[in-house]
Amino acid sequence: MAGAAALQREPTEKEIRLVIAASSAGTIFEWYDFFIYGTLAGLIGAAFFPSGNETLQILLVWAGFAVGFGFRPLGAILFGYLGDRLGRKYTFLVTVTLMGIATAGVGLIPSAASIGLAAPIIVIGLRILQGLALGGEYGGAAIYVAEHAPPEKRGFYTSFIQASVVGGFVLSIIVVLACRAIIPADDFAEWGWRIPFLLSIALLGISLWMRLKLSESPVFQAMKEAGETSSNPFKESLTYPGNPKRIFVALFGITGILTTIWYTSFFSSLSFLRRDMRVDESTVEWILLIAGFISMSFYIVVGKWSDRVGRKKPIIIGAIATLALLFPIFWTMGSLANPGLAQAAKDNPVVVTGQNCTTDPFADLFDREQSGCGKILETLTASGVAYTVEEGETLGLTVGGEEVALGANWAGDPAARRDGLQDALSSRGFDFSKQRPPLANILGIGALLLVCGMLSALTYGSVAALLTEMFPAKIRYSSMSIPYHIGAGYLGGFLPLIAGIIVARTGDVYAGLWYTMAVVAFGLIVAWWGLPDGPPTDFEESNELPPVGPATP
Template sequence: MTETAKPAQREPSDKEIRLVIGASSAGTIFEWYDFFIYGTLAYILKDAFYDVDNETLGLLLVWSTFAVGFAFRPIGAILFGFLGDRLGRKYTFLVTVTLMGIATAGVGLIPTVATIGIAAPIIVILLRVIQGLALGGEYGGAAIYVAEHAPPEKRGFYTSFIQASVAGGFVLSIAVVLACRWLIPADDFVAWGWRVPFLLSIILLGISLWMRLKLSESPVFRAMKEAGETARNPFVESFTYPGNKKRIFVALFGITGILTTIWYTAFFSGMSFLRGPMNVDDLTVELLLFVSGLIAMSFYVFVGKWSDRVGRKKPIIIGAALTLVLLFPAFWGLGSLANPGLERAAQETPITVIGPQCETDPFAELFNREQTQCGKALETLTASGVPYTLTEGPNLQLAAGGQPIALDPAWFEDGTARRDGIRSALSEYGFDFSKQQPDAVNLLGIVGLLLGLGMLSALTYGSVAALLSEMFPPKIRYSSMSIPYHIGAGYLGGFLPLIAGVIVASTGNIYSGLWYTWIVVAFGLIVAIWGIPGGPPRDFEDSGDAPPASPVTP
């Protein structure tokens, strides 16, 4: 094979770079806003679209539908990766942002389950499928577009704005919810006001299209097209190109597996933990996540710029290793600061459950399975954030500090009655189940811990767009980086809220879901140490494990 020289490229002006970064980042923020607003409003959507008596099951069903969107991201990555490598970066992510905006607005128009029955969740699932397909093509397009405009010595810095924009989409979703809460009375917001953030997507879509239509095609893709070097079948070539199978494996587990589980644990698990078992006031949780997320956005830019000096591998290894050490202590700290009374009562008055067949089945109602009374009691305790000790026995008994608690048979016929009854009984022993409003010092501590989790996310995420762009050859770059990224983000990360929720519901330990993150990160760290290229950042053609560039035969 004969070696071809790199296509000559004109250095973009500062104005062009600002437009590229601004338009790509704004579009990414809006698109991730569309995707995350569903998760931000999960606690309302569970009642709007699912008719179940079990509060835990309702939330698991919402997270299941949330996960559906992630499940289709790899398919979107294949489809739009093919189009991006064949037709161009610009027009491909114009299509993805349009699909996302339309699908998101559609969620805001769906009648509730009380109006149209089971059709409501079915329509939501279909729209989440469209969102997942669109998002599968968005990240790769935006990241590559910026990376292919950036000079090599600033690629980490410039692409870090795309990474920060993912967090920005989450922050924007919270900001919009806060604004709606301020403008719409609380009861009205639960009844119909939750639709407004979804419908706002139409306006954001218009802004994003206006900005992105100003962009020109990537100079790298333009040069390849002029030279006739674009891939014929990017999907097939992604798995047949020399060395690419190893790179895809490393990108999947050693990069994406790490970053995505840390990201969703830091933001979504943090939000669910504070709002759920810690019972912190909803508005307070949103304000905490908004402030923490807004500050944390700068961390991604810092790490991206840092990686231009120290290489892409070092921040990821440091972030993953620190996560293994700090993940559980960080959430223990959140628990003690968010609801100190609950933790104190649990220590002073330990709860004991004695009974037969004491196993929880969180999906029992969905599949018409009968759950034991003991299982129902455990489910209520877990959802209330109450730790317990379990002992097998012939009859169901609940005790607080050794004192038996009378169990009303009516509690086991209705989930709300059971929750209210058990909480009322335990409140006499010092357990406080009212909405929590931590004092100023504790709030600062919670923000500090959330920022710590945000920094762990930034270390493992801030340099990734540059790293993945450098790992793969230009002619199949869109497909090669999108496929492992969205398989990892779609399944390892997207299913995290659901998997962690099932683990917690099954074990009764509100911290046990963190083990999923810990195991994925631990495996990913091993792969990252082995497979991520070390040393200073390099273009693909200059990489030590990359084959020499060669012409594409017609």
């Protein structure tokens, strides 16, 4: 790489500020496009995945969410190849364009009531395009900033990319809240939810305008002029000396940790508060908006800190803290969000008796018959009610020791079963109305979400710099994008779906957190073993991960 190093020019401060601003803005817009689907999950379910089964409907929405993530690795391979062959700048211009067009398309699809099965099929197709685009976006933006940054400030400068991911989530909430404020509730549910998707066209225009002002990465320019670019970045990423180990560590020891913590902190908490705890939608959105906005600063602080202490220490601290705090955070959040529900379950325990008392959340989808007991359990879970199961010859339900009469039409009518159960439980102290917790409780929930934001920042804030330093420049785009998007695409992107299935099967609204705990625990072991200690270093030609040593001056 001597030829490339000799040709590399140090960017000016003005150029670096433009690089950070344009890359961060584009990242915010692209993640906004991707996250607006999750932010509006309930309305998307009603429009494109209608079902009389509330649990199945939300699982289908999360399945559509997961499909986009499932195609991120393919996007990483495709755009990583282009980024290492053609350049960083033009590759992420393509990705942001693809994302903007696909997102706007979701806002134009007729509902399932109008075009039937074609509606969800088209939605899935557009989610695939979004996943492909996102697979090329993060690597391009992260590398582009990192290759402009001086080594001693690389963590600080690239931390704005991580903060921009949260910024995309925050922007999606801001747009939804603004639309809710302007558009009457019934109209928003019917057609107004499409506006945030259509807004992507305007955001795409702004992003393209900003990114077209950028020049190519100086590192890539130097490699290209010196004739040192890779002829087959994908193949070389898998065969380059030491890369298999680096990819394994990047996949499980870095991405597995950060992505499950991120989606648990933001998307799981969103679904938990809004669906399981029945907190008013706008209240949840305002809490997450403020907590997310404040949390953006945490990523920048951690990125800057990592320039001094190294990349490993924040990740290890964040992973250990997550394993210790995750369950207590959500238990406390639940008690603050809907204290009446938790207290009612404690005062009047719900016991279900019967045979074959297991739930099959996909029974309706595959035309399988679910047991009567399974149907009762499914409805209780969807209502956020904790229960215990006892074997019995006949189906029965008791609340606080009192037997509840099961309606004759409950077996075949999910709506009647839900209304009947909730009416029976309401008379025994359970409150299924929309919750608006008192201010003190809202502040408490916000504080807990800030703790989640800090856990995410510790494990994510320095990652762009770390991944850039782990891989050789000529195959960097491919080498870091592939493990990052496999981890983020499958371990993180499938988290809402997997956690939802676990909750549906167990009836415990907190059980889905075990998925996050398992991934983080394994990732902690890998990170402890595989990441270098000490101050950051640039990549060195070696079969091992970068050795401990001072950053290149």
